[in-house]
Amino acid sequence: MKSSYDQTRVERFVSLSFELMAAKGIDPFSGQTIKNLLPSIVPDSTIIVRHHQRAEGDYTYELIGLAAMQAQVAGAIGNKRLEARFMEVKVELEAAPLLVIPAEIISCVLVL
Numbered sequence: 658m659k660s661s662y663d664q665t666r667v668e669r670f671v672s673l674s675f676e677l678m679a680a681k682g683i684d685p686f687s688g689q690t691i692k693n694l695l696p697s698i699v700p701d702s703t704i705i706v707r708h709h710q711r712a713e714g715d716y717t718y719e720l721i722g723l724a725a726m727q728a729q730v731a732g733a734i735g736n737k738r739l740e741a742r743f744m745e746v747k748v749e750l751e752a753a754p755l756l757v758i759p760a761e762i763i764s765c766v767l768v769l
């Protein structure tokens with residue numbers, strides 16, 4: 658995720674998100690290996706990888722929702738510091754929208 662308007666706020670949100678993923682044992686880059694993993698799961702299939710990238714725009718409502726959800730997860734695992742930081746991000750986004758380029762979505766289609 659990037660922003661040509663306020664990259665500092667974006668980097669803070671991403672950094673907090675990575676910190677939460679690490680606390681839950683989630684590899685944020687696991688999707689990069691999916692094309693290599695699928696043949697072992699579904700042999701003799703053709704894999705079509707598609708990249709989806711949206712243009713920079715006001716996706717603040719999505720970030721507000723993500724920040725609120727991540728605050729709940731942080732609270733559920735007992736990480737009060739991360740919970741508070743995500744709530745701060747949510748309040749900041751509600752007060753000052755942010756233009757961002759959302760993270761790229763990569764999808765795979767299996768042709769059997």
